[in-house]
Amino acid sequence: MKITFHGAARTVTGSQHLLEVNDCQVLLECGLYQGRRGDTYERSHNFPFDPAKLDAVILSHAHIDHSGNLPNLVKCGYNGPIYTTSATAHLANIMLMDSAHVQEVDTEYINKKNARRGLPPVEPLYTVADAALVAQHFAPIDYDEPFEVVAGAMVTLVDAGHILGSAAIVMDIEENVKCAQRKKRLWFSGDIGRRDLPLLRDPVLPRQADWMIMECTYGDKPHSDPREAVNELRDVVNRTVKRGGKVIIPAFAVGRTQDLIYDLHLLMDSGQIPSVPVIVDSPLAVNASDIYRAHPECFDEETQKFIAQDKHRAILGFDMLTFTRTVEESKALNGRRDPMIIISAAGMAENGRIRHHIINNIENPANTILIVSWQAPETLGRRLAERDKRVTIFGESYEVRAEVATIGGLSAHAGQDLLVEYACATQATLKEIYLVHGEPIPAQMLTEKLVEKGLRQVAYPDLHQTVEI
Ligand SMILES: [Zn+2]
Numbered sequence: 001m002k003i004t005f006h007g008a009a010r011t012v013t014g015s016q017h018l019l020e021v022n023d024c025q026v027l028l029e030c031g032l033y034q035g036r037r038g039d040t041y042e043r044s045h046n047f048p049f050d051p052a053k054l055d056a057v058i059l060s061h062a063h064i065d066h067s068g069n070l071p072n073l074v075k076c077g078y079n080g081p082i083y084t085t086s087a088t089a090h091l092a093n094i095m096l097m098d099s100a101h102v103q104e105v106d107t108e109y110i111n112k113k114n115a116r117r118g119l120p121p122v123e124p125l126y127t128v129a130d131a132a133l134v135a136q137h138f139a140p141i142d143y144d145e146p147f148e149v150v151a152g153a154m155v156t157l158v159d160a161g162h163i164l165g166s167a168a169i170v171m172d173i174e175e176n177v178k179c180a181q182r183k184k185r186l187w188f189s190g191d192i193g194r195r196d197l198p199l200l201r202d203p204v205l206p207r208q209a210d211w212m213i214m215e216c217t218y219g220d221k222p223h224s225d226p227r228e229a230v231n232e233l234r235d236v237v238n239r240t241v242k243r244g245g246k247v248i249i250p251a252f253a254v255g256r257t258q259d260l261i262y263d264l265h266l267l268m269d270s271g272q273i274p275s276v277p278v279i280v281d282s283p284l285a286v287n288a289s290d291i292y293r294a295h296p297e298c299f300d301e302e303t304q305k306f307i308a309q310d311k312h313r314a315i316l317g318f319d320m321l322t323f324t325r326t327v328e329e330s331k332a333l334n335g336r337r338d339p340m341i342i343i344s345a346a347g348m349a350e351n352g353r354i355r356h357h358i359i360n361n362i363e364n365p366a367n368t369i370l371i372v373s374w375q376a377p378e379t380l381g382r383r384l385a386e387r388d389k390r391v392t393i394f395g396e397s398y399e400v401r402a403e404v405a406t407i408g409g410l411s412a413h414a415g416q417d418l419l420v421e422y423a424c425a426t427q428a429t430l431k432e433i434y435l436v437h438g439e440p441i442p443a444q445m446l447t448e449k450l451v452e453k454g455l456r457q458v459a460y461p462d463l464h465q466t467v468e469i
Pocket of ligand 1: 063
């Protein structure tokens with residue numbers, strides 16, 4: 001069998017790994033590479049293999065860095081199934097449509113500017129019409145139900161505990177090598193979640209794998225306890241409400257928003273924070289929350305119990321919670337002076353409605369802007385997290401007079417300690433581990449830890465590198 005690492009190799013975006021087994025080709029993930037516009041366009045349109053010749057695609061979860069180039073794969077001739085959990089298929093559908101919409105709006109804006117400068121127009125990465133064609137390819141698979149993906153390769157999806165529907169992909173392969181049959185297991189981690197995250201079951205640790213492809217996003221550091229992060233959230237809300245202010249939270253619409261809703265519900269129910277309105281202002285987050293509610297089979301035991309005890313209230317729905325769908329509802333929030341919590345996208349405050357909420361609240365010291373995830377360099381979220389005194393939004397400069405608070409422990413990715421435990425769980429049988437989906441420093445630091453623990457064969461493959469196993 002051959003594996004070629006066509007994406008998320010020595011970086012964290014554009015996940016894409018090609019397997020060649022028994023004369024068949026299987027693609028694990030088809031993520032969007034996120035870099036400079038020109039590079040992104042080139043890499044997203046020029047596949048280093050022929051999409052029409054693929055036999056199957058398997059998707060670990062719906063995040064755009066894992067699913068976001070599926071519209072181009074289909075456009076370039078892929079006509080087979082995309083195997084994934086049913087929850088991932090539903091989430092990926094709305095995320096791809098949203099991603100396409102963002103591409104179209106961005107392109108329109110750039111083309112207006114280009115026209116003024118006499119420059120030629122650019123094309124969107126893909127359109128809403130392209131994204132809509134992906135839906136018919138999804139072939140939903142239940143967790144822990146082995147299925148034959150191509151001749152001689154059985155696949156099982158197991159819980160990854162990262163976002164709703166997320167899975168590790170376990171491949172049991174019978175290869176015909178020189179008339180002899182070999183049975184081997186390849187374990188692809190997808191993105192690994194964490195223990196004790198709200199709503200979701202914990203990640204399943206690998207068993208008896210011969211080879212592993214493992215993410216290493218946070219290979220350089222352990223995370224703080226998620227329960228400690230909830231205490232920090234409680235304190236931020238309490239002191240802001242005491243000042244009569246609003247808490248403004250930029251959050252990713254899928255995953256982080258639902259975790260926050262659940263945490264705030266529990267804090268309010270137990271009287272640890274006062275009953276103030278919680279408003280989720282992002283159309284994608286509203287749709288994603290509906291999908292979360294439609295997939296209770298993905299919830300952990302604690303959440304199942306919570307639902308059973310509290311049947312009259314829906315999960316991700318409580319008295320103080322409002323979802324806004326229209327722009328008018330969103331704008332109406334500006335006029336309100338009462339303390340409230342507003343959760344809105346995008347997660348790094350680079351686009352979406354959150355920018356309007358920041359503009360309207362940043363110059364009032366009673367308010368808090370709460371940063372709850374890693375912020376990429378050059379984003380508005382990063383400038384706020386780094387405590388810049390002034391920020392520019394839509395070309396206007398604003399003084400940062402609101403409190404800016406950051407909570408680090410809410411990440412949905414495994415930290416270094418769990419990554420080490422994950423890799424070592426199958427140490428007795430593991431022949432080689434390939435680290436992907438991580439920058440060089442985290443990968444290097446994780447490699448050192450793994451070698452210390454006795455794992456000898458740790459590789460950090462280059463982009464387009466092929467290994468034969
Ligand atoms: Zn992810």
